[in-house]
Amino acid sequence: MKKIKIFSSNCLSIWSQKICYVSPINWMLKLHHVKFSASKDEYQWTDPYFLVSPEEFDLEKTYNMLLEEEIDVVAFSVYIWNKKEFFEMAEFFKKKNPNLTIIVGGPELDAHRDKEFFRKYDFIDWVIYGEAEIAFSRLLDHLAGHEVNLLNVISKQGFISEHEPVNKKDDILKYSIYIEFENEITKFLKGLRDRGVFYALCWETTKGCPFLCSFCDWSSGLHHKVRIWGKDELIPNWKKELNLFSKIGVPSIYWTNPNVGLTPQDTEIVDYICDLKQSKKHTPIFISTQFSKTKKEHSYSLLDKMLTYQVTAGLKFDLQDLDPVVLDLIDRPEIEWEYHKTLIKNILDKHSKVKVWGERTNPVWCNFIWGMPGQTLSHIRKNMIESGSLGMFPTHHIFELLPNSPAAEPAYQEKYQMKIKRVYLNVADGVDMHPGPISSHWANAVVENFTLSNKDWFTGVFLFNLYGALTDYNGVQSDHRQAGLGNEENYFDNSLVILNKVINDSYIHFLETDRIEVFFKDRAYGFQNWVGSRRHFLNDLFGNDEDKLFNIRVSLDIPPDIQDNFQHTTKYGLTPENLQNFVLEKS
Numbered sequence: 001m002k003k004i005k006i007f008s009s010n011c012l013s014i015w016s017q018k019i020c021y022v023s024p025i026n027w028m029l030k031l032h033h034v035k036f037s038a039s040k041d042e043y044q045w046t047d048p049y050f051l052v053s054p055e056e057f058d059l060e061k062t063y064n065m066l067l068e069e070e071i072d073v074v075a076f077s078v079y080i081w082n083k084k085e086f087f088e089m090a091e092f093f094k095k096k097n098p099n100l101t102i103i104v105g106g107p108e109l110d111a112h113r114d115k116e117f118f119r120k121y122d123f124i125d126w127v128i129y130g131e132a133e134i135a136f137s138r139l140l141d142h143l144a145g146h147e148v149n150l151l152n153v154i155s156k157q158g159f160i161s162e163h164e165p166v167n168k169k170d171d172i173l174k175y176s177i178y179i180e181f182e183n184e185i186t187k188f189l190k191g192l193r194d195r196g197v198f199y200a201l202c203w204e205t206t207k208g209c210p211f212l213c214s215f216c217d218w219s220s221g222l223h224h225k226v227r228i229w230g231k232d233e234l235i236p237n238w239k240k241e242l243n244l245f246s247k248i249g250v251p252s253i254y255w256t257n258p259n260v261g262l263t264p265q266d267t268e269i270v271d272y273i274c275d276l277k278q279s280k281k282h283t284p285i286f287i288s289t290q291f292s293k294t295k296k297e298h299s300y301s302l303l304d305k306m307l308t309y310q311v312t313a314g315l316k317f318d319l320q321d322l323d324p325v326v327l328d329l330i331d332r333p334e335i336e337w338e339y340h341k342t343l344i345k346n347i348l349d350k351h352s353k354v355k356v357w358g359e360r361t362n363p364v365w366c367n368f369i370w371g372m373p374g375q376t377l378s379h380i381r382k383n384m385i386e387s388g389s390l391g392m393f394p395t396h397h398i399f400e401l402l403p404n405s406p407a408a409e410p411a412y413q414e415k416y417q418m419k420i421k422r423v424y425l426n427v428a429d430g431v432d433m434h435p436g437p438i439s440s441h442w443a444n445a446v447v448e449n450f451t452l453s454n455k456d457w458f459t460g461v462f463l464f465n466l467y468g469a470l471t472d473y474n475g476v477q478s479d480h481r482q483a484g485l486g487n488e489e490n491y492f493d494n495s496l497v498i499l500n501k502v503i504n505d506s507y508i509h510f511l512e513t514d515r516i517e518v519f520f521k522d523r524a525y526g527f528q529n530w531v532g533s534r535r536h537f538l539n540d541l542f543g544n545d546e547d548k549l550f551n552i553r554v555s556l557d558i559p560p561d562i563q564d565n566f567q568h569t570t571k572y573g574l575t576p577e578n579l580q581n582f583v584l585e586k587s
Ligand code: SF4
Pocket: 209, 210, 211, 212, 213, 216, 217, 218, 258, 293
């Protein structure tokens, strides 16, 4: 009997939010194996390993766990946010025990495209790409000595299996992992709670996305077929699962479908969760739902209902860019902004002032990507102004190249003259936790393209992150979040002029070190650290008072030892306490 352990993790690059996004990958893989494989009686599945935060990363301790449990096979679920940690672990384990079988899978792996993969990562034995349920079961069968047709796997020894972009057999879809493994999953989630971890359970009711956005690697870029979990069941899986989540007190759900509102059952799901709420039973809070890009009226009517019944916290809109030319270049389906804006405004007028977070109103934010073909500095300016005018925080994520996305194709990069560089974004050095959607991290970033020079790209990242620090990244509990919202035009134009030297010095520092941070008077700072002692005068960038603007220039000349004797006291946004209190209050 061989023993298996599956490794997965939280999204480590946004750990600053202190929410743990729990992926149920262990049970997805296990479900297929115990139901359909030839080797189901030849393996023992042990408790999964889940890396909650970068602080927990400990090679020796994790290896000792494998020794104690006498594990034979480990498999890592690899994403952009954990590749570094999981590869380090895999390498460490292999050195300690060359007989351990190491399997990796997940959208961040490109062994099927990169001929050099196993030369770079010779501690890995097998790579699975694309949908893993069937591929993993077959691989386990093979490792146990059964004759099987392997699927979507590549080995260090040079074996390449059959390639099946989308699984032809959908047998697994009629099952619910939560119902099949209720006791195990309940125990696992209770374990997280007992450790004081606030989690959002990742929950999907469909598989796949019909779109092809250039920056995205959904389904590892292999197919665009949408399938529904348990759709032919008498009682649909989603209903049984929501009942279970209510029974076991799941605090929060991240509904990971990329297009809520696209399938008819989404309306039933939203109705059901609102009914659950009315029944006074415990109702999980939905966070960060992605709504359909095309059926906007319908999907926003679902959002409206969820907000009315307070089964969702916060409003988020994924926009990427407002310019249809840019959206066209990245193959992003979207409705026209002027009309979209009126739909968003209607929602915000009705709900954005609802105080569901204690003393504060709902957080409202939207997501853009910065560095895409067609963008110029005027795009980030417009994105910020338009969002700010609606009271939304305009998050600009760096365009990070995902290896299985359409943008990773050399022809795409050549066409749009994209330059890629590994860069470090220093949001806040040494500050344990900060509000907002982005933590300091290394990124494989698109730093230039045919419309955006490297200097303008850097300037955009700089201006957004400084703005984020000044407004506490729209932190819900922050006193500073209102400082800038609605005044982005002043901020952008004033900063370009008044902070010109700081931006230029920081750019030179970036060219020398690959670090995106504020370089000021011979010292580098994380954006929040630099803002700390200077906030009182930098906030005047949001106004148009000439005297105050002049004063900013003068204040920037004060010797740094006076300014830097400052204790960072930012109030935080999405803390576990805030969320726990919110759930307790509302359940
Ligand atoms: S970004 Fe969303 S809509 Fe676009 S391909 Fe990815 S999952 Fe689909």
